[in-house]
Amino acid sequence: MKKTIKAAVAASVTGVLALTGCSTSGGSDSGETINVNAFSVMEAANVPVLEDFEGTDDGADVTFKTSYGASGDQSRGVVDGAPADVVHYSLETDVTRLVGEGLVAEDWKDNATNGIATSSVVVFVVRKGNPEGIETWDDIVESGVEIITPNPGSSGSARWNILAAWAHVTGNGGTEAEAREFVAKLLNNTIALPGSGREATTAFTDGSGDVLLSYENEAILARQNDADVDYIVPPDTLLIENPAAVTTDAGDAAKAFLEFMTSPEAQADYAQSGFRPVVDGVEIEDVDGANDPADPFPTVEQLWTIDDTFNGWAEAADKYFGDGEEGNPLGIITELQQTTGQVGEE
Known part of the structure; x- marks a missing residue:
């Protein structure tokens, strides 16, 4: 069954992809490459989101390169020169570190979700x-x-x-x-x-x-x-709120992907990996692995x-x-x- 739910505030994984390093996903070599630098928990959850973006007009000729690891380590790595167009971290402070280094714009939170991509x-x-x-x-x-x-x-x-x-x-x-x-x-x-x-x-x-x-x-x-x-x-x-932003040198496709991450389609993908949506009106199929797959995100007392x-x-x-x-x-x-x-x- 499908369940339409509101954003989260209202309310081993051994064998998955490697913890760190880069991988590519689809796309054409003639298009834009988007470097996604994220905390480790996002690795499996991002797979369907990247694939769905590649099916849009903005993502048709995109190649993804991804890097995952501990949130703070990932952020410090970008400061040290690791490639990143879209960053997605566990903590706001890991993004604001990049703001302080001039790698992310100061107005990165000025959007409908206050900079939050997953929760x-x-x-x-x-x-x-x-x-x-x-x-x-x-x-x-x-x-x-x-x-x-x-x-x-x-x-x-x-x-x-x-x-x-x-x-x-x-x-x-x-x-x-x-x-x-x-x-x-x-x-x-x-x-x-x-x-x-x-x-x-x-x-x-x-x-x-x-x-x-x-x-x-x-x-x-x-x-x-x-x-x-x-x-x-x-x-x-x-409530855990995970921020995402584009870096100052990111291209148009990366900016489009950041916006896509909080679309109902992407949020439904993230919900299938157990994340509570950050926008309202997301239609969610039963979530395998949840205590109640038909009602996967119960209201917390x-x-x-x-x-x-x-x-x-x-x-x-x-x-x-x-x-x-x-x-x-x-x-x-x-x-x-x-x-x-x-x-x-x-």
């Missing part, structure tokens, strides 16, 4: 049948629960995960001190901090840990790839947002994840990682 929510991925009975944030900090989450030092998804845990405390009336204590418990239960969201999913589906903190779409993709897991959308969680709960990434990035370099203070989460010894993999 999801933070969920708990658990073993089949949920043997540990994990339903809420409080359950995952119980003694003996083994957590896997990516490293906030390199992975955008990790930052969403940790801030969702923080919001669980402060959003429900807790103090910052109580939030620190809660996140410290979470980190002390963490047995692995892989470098990217995709690597974290692979570690979990390979058998490590009791619970994986992840994107809803990543959980759905894991089940689509026959991973023997379940996932839980907790009663309160954080309490959905925190980065803007309303943390005053946006411009403030949250330094406050929580500052690296302490050049005389700047350590961010709260960075400090907690160091005091707990959970510095993770780069």
Whole structure:
């Protein structure tokens, strides 16, 4: 059946393509080449979107070259000279880094979706049948629960995960001190901090840990790839919003592709990979791998947002994840990682 849904704010993956490097998709050598530089989770999800764009007039003679990896690493790579016409990252700060370098225009958010191309929510991925009975944030900090989450030092998804845990405390009336204590418990239960969201999913589906903190779409993709897991959308969680932009040297086809990414057709493609649409009126077929394929994106009881709960990434990035370099203070989460010894993999 088809279900028409509203944008998300209202509401192993081993065996997929390689984590990094370039690949090409269709097109004619006589047309424009679009270099897509994105965070690792987008790799499989982008395949049908690229193909559908190639079927449009704007994409008829286009060749795609793609590069995927941890969001922060991808963004820093573009600063260092990696080719990019369209960038699609986990965090706004990975785009604003490029704005600061003059590689993306300052007005990149001036469009109907405020620069957001895909969205999801933070969920708990658990073993089949949920043997540990994990339903809420409080359950995952119980003694003996083994957590896997990516490293906030390199992975955008990790930052969403940790801030969702923080919001669980402060959003429900807790103090910052109580939030620190809660996140410290979470980190002390963490047995692995892989470098990217995709690597974290692979570690979990390979058998490590009791619970994986992840994107809803990543959980759905894991089940689509026959991973023997379940996932839980907790009663309160954080809306994940993934930005995309064109670089200042991008051609007309790249600009057309960026616009296509938020079209109903592309958003329906992304929904099939588990992403919540960022525009209204998207018609979606049943989503394989979702808890309820006919109603794949249930309304969250309490959905925190980065803007309303943390005053946006411009403030949250330094406050929580500052690296302490050049005389700047350590961010709260960075400090907690160091005091707990959970510095993770780069």
